[in-house]
Amino acid sequence: MDRFLYLTFDGLSRGAIYAAFALALVLIWRAARIVNFAQGAMAVAAAYAGYSVTNATGSYWLGFITAVAGGLLLGAAVERVVMRFVDHSSPLNGVVVALGLVLIIQGVLGMIYGNEFRPAQAPFSRDAFQIGGVALLSRYDLFVFAAVGTVVALLTLLFTRTPTGLRMRAAAFAPDVSRLLGVPVGGMLTLGWALAAAVGSLAGMLVVPTELGLHPNAMDLLFISAFTAAVLGGLDSPVGAVVGGLVVGLLLAYVSGYLGATVAPMAVLILLVVVLLGRPDGLFSKAKARTA
């Protein structure tokens, strides 16, 4: 029972990170109908920027802010410089370009920083408190929950309570109508990419201390887990992304806890296949795909 509780809290903590990263994928999917396969590589690039700043200044938080702000800029740049010029008549085009970006970003990072793991520090202790004799939560886990909770709350406020959020939603659902109503649709798309990449970079910063360290491929498993979470939630649904993230986190924790850590990546892929075969629209999608 103690082990089960421990694994549950561990899974929720991981799941919160997957949820944030899945949310980033959903943001771009909703804005541009592209699954951003470069999200992981972009988050790694932002994390390296943060790592450099932390090394130069000695401050984790300056590095953290740099990574999130760097993600914001990188997301805007990727949309403005690359994705805007991709012919979106076939969905495969965006995917191929995104995969190309992955190769470029990982190659460049490898040239600058080398292909070795760089140990990354955590801002809080990862030693778990004893609660009733069971080690359940660390300070770092609490930080993860607080950070992801803040992001979810801010995004909810943005999209439901602000004029910019209304513009972004309208531009995504009905671009031509929105332009006729005075909405700068291109700007909203850039903003969507920027926000998504910032959220993805935040998730990347949160995951690095829980892994072996920073590496050009460090976010590959994060991407696969979060992509599975997003598909599980329906790609279109922010609530689905958060729930999907937590489910995948729990699944990974239980599988690595009871069956061994090496089986965990396989479990994610099996879940992805099962979802795609059984309920390709995800658990939370309500509307049918737009055809017009």
Place this chain on the structure above:
Amino acid sequence: MSALLEVEGLTAGYGAAAVLHDVSLSVRTKQIVAVLGANGAGKTTLLRALSGLLPAERGRVVFDGLDLRGVKVERMVRHGIAHVPEGRGVVTELTVDENLRLGSLWRKPRPSNDGIYELFPALARRRDHLGHQLSGGERQMLAIGRALAAEPRLLLLDEPSLGLAPKITAQIMALLRDLRDRTGLAVLLVEQNVRSALSVADEGLVLSLGRVVSRNDAATLAGDADLRHAYLGF
């Protein structure tokens, strides 16, 4: 009196195929001009070319002294041009209230939606419903109400009667007449429903295969039996 909208020699289309050929027309303030013609005559294309959704190949479009070539679509509404596209253009994933807010979001200070709800009491009762929950008539009212929230000087209205009951069509036509008389609104009204369009319009022009084949005041057009048989099918 000089025209609010002046179009000269407009040619536009999709790719290599021009749909509109050398179209000229003008709309004055406080005037409703009906654009008539069979399916495929280029009526919708004309409105799309005017609001910039479709770039014009040739010709001049001048609105209140301003050359509209090079004005971005999203700037049109700020200059006073509102376009209600075919198929009503309600953002079905947003609520009635959000759709209306969207129509005036760029205005500072942003006016409340109360004025539009006064104009369309049926919408006020459904303000928290999503667009896809509305009936066809309600969607058309919402699309027109949202365009009016921008307080335009020129309204480009594409097939407002499409799929609507005659009674609701009559209400919409009466509203257009009232807005014209009360606020001086100019309307370029694209319609398949020739009778209801000519009942409200001051002038009409008939498009056939992308060319203007007739331009006259509405009463004359309605009385021209040859023209009706040849181009309007009744």
